[in-house]
Amino acid sequence: MDQNWNDIRFFLALSRTTSFVSAATQLKVTHSTVSRRISALETALQTKLFVRTEKGCRLTSAGEQLLPLAEELEKAALKFQEHVPDRDNQLSGTIRIATPDGLGHCFLASRINALQSKNPLLEIELIAVPMYYSLSKREVDILITVKKPTVDRIIARRITNYRFGLFASREYLEGFPPIQKFGDLAEHRFVGYIDDLLYDQKLRFLEEYSPALKTSFRSSTIIAQMNALKAGAGIGVIPYFMAHTERDLVPVLPENYLEREFWLQVNPDSKKLARVREAIDFIVEQMLSQSHLFLSLPEG
Structure with a gap:
């Protein structure tokens, strides 16, 4: 049986994405092409490589045995590309x-x-x-x-390192009690992440300021949080590099910042x-x- 590199590419893409549609997007072909090429590979090998389920495509035991061999071929293909003159x-x-x-x-x-x-x-x-x-x-x-x-x-x-700080809109700050120290924050609304959707525990910014601060608006993305702050939803933690382009956001207790990498x-x-x-x-x-x-x- 003589399979070419493209057959292995389709196998690897589907094993990593578990979805015909996602694999097709990665390979810049149609999902039907992915399905057809996988079926052809399974026919040529005379074995089932994937089990189709409602949650996606899962490797069979035969597919799992083939995977490390396919990855070695992928490495060889990358080395080959590197040595093609001027490629x-x-x-x-x-x-x-x-x-x-x-x-x-x-x-x-x-x-x-x-x-x-x-x-x-x-x-x-x-x-x-x-x-x-x-x-x-x-x-x-x-x-x-x-x-x-x-x-x-x-x-x-x-x-690089980068810094975060507390920010709010001018409109919001004008409508709420002034903030001169940490204790004043208790009288304010806050914007932050949804705890059970955090993809990194390093993003628990508000807890570093005070575990007692409660959020009234939460989002899984920092972009949505920033837009909520601009609309006057409360006070939130925003990276400096984002705040540089948002002139309507004002730093709150600016001497207190967080730092990440x-x-x-x-x-x-x-x-x-x-x-x-x-x-x-x-x-x-x-x-x-x-x-x-x-x-x-x-x-x-």
């Missing part, structure tokens, strides 16, 4: 970047065009949602997180590709050259 020097292809929602929406999205202007054949996919994707499963090429990774095989570097992570095999290295260099340069946005309060 990666063209800086073409797709780069998928996953970030926390605030960084993706309010910093990278407005700057990534500079990378594509320099490399017009690059296609960028920015996943700016509050959850982590897997580098080891090749769901993304570059991953930015708010905590230091613990996976040994992943290459990681700290990009941004970590950039990449799979060692993916980092061999020039387009991935170029994207990493671009992201790091953008964040370091504008470090004042991450560490300083907005003026005025």
Whole structure:
């Protein structure tokens, strides 16, 4: 039986996404194409690789045995691409970047065009949602997180520290008692995360100010929280780099801030590709050259 690399690509994509639709999106084909290619692979191997369930496609025992072999072929394919003359020097292809929602929406999205202007054949996919994707499963090429990774095989570097503070709209503050000390916060409304939907315990910002603070509006994303603050919903914790573009938000007790880190992570095999290295260099340069946005309060 002689299967080509494309057959293995379809197998890997479905094993990682567990959905024909998601695998199709990743491979830029139709879901029926994914289904057809998997069925053809199963026929050629004369064994069932996936069990179709209401919750998605699950690997059979035969599929689980094939998975590590398929991943080895994937590594070999990446090495082959690296050694094709001038292939990666063209800086073409797709780069998928996953970030926390605030960084993706309010910093990278407005700057990534500079990378594509320099490399017009690059296609960028920015996943700016509050959850982590897997580098080891090749769901993304570059991953930015708010905590230091613990996976040994992943290459990681700290990009920068960044600060948070309490903010509220001028309209809200004018309608409520003045705040001069922590004790005054008890008379105010707060905006924060939904506890059971937190994707990282490092996001329990309000508890660090005071465990007694109660939220009256909660959201799973920092973007929604910021928009609620702008509308006068209360006081919330916002990163400085987001507050820099929101002139109607005012710092509350500005001398009291929180600090976190941004970590950039990449799979060692993916980092061999020039387009991935170029994207990493671009992201790091953008964040370091504008470090004042991450560490300083907005003026005025």
